[in-house]
Amino acid sequence: MDFLGFVTQNLEKFLNYTAFANMSWGNVIMILVGLFFIALAITKQYEPYLLIPIGFGIILGNIPSVPGLQIGIYEEGSVLNYLYFGVIKGIYPPLIFLGIGAMTDFSALLSNPKLFIIGAAAQLGIFGALILALLFGYTPTEAGAIGIIGGADGPTAIFLSSRLAPHLIGAIAISAYSYMALVPVLQPPIMRAMTTKKERTIRMKPPRAISKKEKVLFPILGILLTTLIVPSGLPLLGMLFFGNLLRESGVTRRLAETASGPMLDIVTILIGLTVGASTQASTFLTVKSLGIFALGALSFMIATFGGVLGVKIMNLFIKKPENKINPLIGNAGVSAVPDAARVSEMIGLEYDPSNHLLMHAMGPNVAGVIGSAVAAGLLLSFLA
Amino acid sequence: MLLLLAMTNFSQNISDIRINEISPNYDGDLTNPLGNKSPWIELYNTSLVSLNIGTMYLTDDRENLKKYQLPKSDVFNISPNGFLVLYLDTTEHCHPLVAPLSTKTGYLALVLSNGRTIIDSLVFDPSAIEHETFLKRKIDGTGEWTLTKISTPLLSNDIKVYETPDEIVKKLDPYGIGISIICFSIVIIILIILYLAFYYIMQIKKPIAKIKKIEIKKEGETVKTEIIQAEEEISSEVVAAIGTALHLYLLSIHDYESTVITIKKIQKPYSPWSSKLYNLTPTPQRIHLPKKFIYEKNRSNN
Numbered sequence: 001m002d003f004l005g006f007v008t009q010n011l012e013k014f015l016n017y018t019a020f021a022n023m024s025w026g027n028v029i030m031i032l033v034g035l036f037f038i039a040l041a042i043t044k045q046y047e048p049y050l051l052i053p054i055g056f057g058i059i060l061g062n063i064p065s066v067p068g069l070q071i072g073i074y075e076e077g078s079v080l081n082y083l084y085f086g087v088i089k090g091i092y093p094p095l096i097f098l099g100i101g102a103m104t105d106f107s108a109l110l111s112n113p114k115l116f117i118i119g120a121a122a123q124l125g126i127f128g129a130l131i132l133a134l135l136f137g138y139t140p141t142e143a144g145a146i147g148i149i150g151g152a153d154g155p156t157a158i159f160l161s162s163r164l165a166p167h168l169i170g171a172i173a174i175s176a177y178s179y180m181a182l183v184p185v186l187q188p189p190i191m192r193a194m195t196t197k198k199e200r201t202i203r204m205k206p207p208r209a210i211s212k213k214e215k216v217l218f219p220i221l222g223i224l225l226t227t228l229i230v231p232s233g234l235p236l237l238g239m240l241f242f243g244n245l246l247r248e249s250g251v252t253r254r255l256a257e258t259a260s261g262p263m264l265d266i267v268t269i270l271i272g273l274t275v276g277a278s279t280q281a282s283t284f285l286t287v288k289s290l291g292i293f294a295l296g297a298l299s300f301m302i303a304t305f306g307g308v309l310g311v312k313i314m315n316l317f318i319k320k321p322e323n324k325i326n327p328l329i330g331n332a333g334v335s336a337v338p339d340a341a342r343v344s345e346m347i348g349l350e351y352d353p354s355n356h357l358l359m360h361a362m363g364p365n366v367a368g369v370i371g372s373a374v375a376a377g378l379l380l381s382f383l384a
Numbered sequence: 385m386l387l388l389l390a391m392t393n394f395s396q397n398i399s400d401i402r403i404n405e406i407s408p409n410y411d412g413d414l415t416n417p418l419g420n421k422s423p424w425i426e427l428y429n430t431s432l433v434s435l436n437i438g439t440m441y442l443t444d445d446r447e448n449l450k451k452y453q454l455p456k457s458d459v460f461n462i463s464p465n466g467f468l469v470l471y472l473d474t475t476e477h478c479h480p481l482v483a484p485l486s487t488k489t490g491y492l493a494l495v496l497s498n499g500r501t502i503i504d505s506l507v508f509d510p511s512a513i514e515h516e517t518f519l520k521r522k523i524d525g526t527g528e529w530t531l532t533k534i535s536t537p538l539l540s541n542d543i544k545v546y547e548t549p550d551e552i553v554k555k556l557d558p559y560g561i562g563i564s565i566i567c568f569s570i571v572i573i574i575l576i577i578l579y580l581a582f583y584y585i586m587q588i589k590k591p592i593a594k595i596k597k598i599e600i601k602k603e604g605e606t607v608k609t610e611i612i613q614a615e616e617e618i619s620s621e622v623v624a625a626i627g628t629a630l631h632l633y634l635l636s637i638h639d640y641e642s643t644v645i646t647i648k649k650i651q652k653p654y655s656p657w658s659s660k661l662y663n664l665t666p667t668p669q670r671i672h673l674p675k676k677f678i679y680e681k682n683r684s685n686n
Binding site: 110114139367371375 | 549550553554558559560561563564565566567568570571572573574575576577578579580581582583585586623
């Protein structure tokens, strides 16, 4: 081989190594999806803390590389593969729950404990989607993972799908986060259709002040009452209540600040980026993924229906008019915190500009977080 | 001792081999060494020593016990409590593990090398056995024969085959209605328990209601009535007003300046506010204006 031949051979080898040589149309489509997510986050500010890492992750995951160089997320030994370990082993979601617990004030729920039940009613979306997924031919474990999208909780969806259907994790996570951002679009028509004008203007009693003792008791009683019945929910519920105890105990301020601040940010970056990168065109662009997106939208709608219906049923049993619950906070039973509560406030103000529902809606909203984590634990124990 | 050992060896001989499982109409994934799907029989060594069944006879004909003699080969070694699978294929049999026999006769027997002593046999109705159905002993080597849907070639018949949750749900609850009702009910129950727990905590913390007894005279008779006066809950507006008042009060405290007693001479530095100069009317002064300005001023006056 002469010098020219050597140079030509290496040049050819290099050209074969470039992403252009290995690019498929699927990769191009996924890169465009990633760019769209980034644009959506920057221009419309839809869930920027999630859509930017996910969008960028999609771009990372869809730049093709030659197998064997330990670059791709599914390639053993690559950096992305190590980071992805936290997703497939279900490490990141409980850490996110720790942060959520440390930053969430459960006062709105504790001041009116009836709102716990709305958080349960809205979980109808999970089981409605599970039945639909089975009807559409998904396996029971896949159906369970798809159903949890109806819980409207990204970390819970990632946690359960990593255990039940790891091959669908990317589609499920992206579907869950996308619909969480689309809550202001998906929920209002159902809320309006299910309520009368009179119901929409119900004024609820202002929430009472919650003592410190009650706030400290909440995580302790909460962990005992939930995980003693559903131990499989321990990773999520345990971390949620532990984070909340750090916050409410008043003596671990630094730990609570770290859990709800820098640590939550780090885990959010890692989970967003790796979930995005897991959406390689070859695994993501499938008929199953399209089905997951359709079922995800339906599950959010069923969840909203369940929440509003739950309030209407509860109102039948509440005799005193001043204790009635405005059904517009029923949608907040899905755990898309605080977007779902904002939707309640927005629709409530349309019909009575002085009727602020935000604080009332935060109650079922945080109850929904507990409800979806319990549901995830139950599905895990039945299907894993 | 030697005699005892010899007796033990004698008691565990070639006649300890048993037919353990057969698949008369096999259509599964298992293929014989020639690559065909064919019926098979599983033999089981009930003894505690390794045995070789080479030179023994296998037959599907009661009248001909020497129908097929197994060749001498190490492949017929069966370890203690071990298994061996022999395939039955009448089309091809150029492999020691493939015997040119059929299950259609409904008879199978294992005969010693002398061609006369049957050590185990099985009679069955092949037409009554469906596809993917197997005949096997309940307990390896000794148990009764039973029909089953689960085959265990080269494995113990006692083995419990666990179904995955996926398979169980698919089989018992294909639409997930049962699982959904159970899970949804449990979610509701757990959150109702939480509601009740915190509802009763709230009740304990509520101020004790004041009970006031009053007497009302009604048409000559006295009626004792209890009026329960619960402490009114403070509305959020009142709380906000109290909060604002406290905030303002705390702010006003901050207005007090700290006072210090000192023996230093008080200095009154100059300030334009206290200067007399700025309070006096200034003395009128003559201003020298340019000629042009004086001319234009006189013209306007005229």
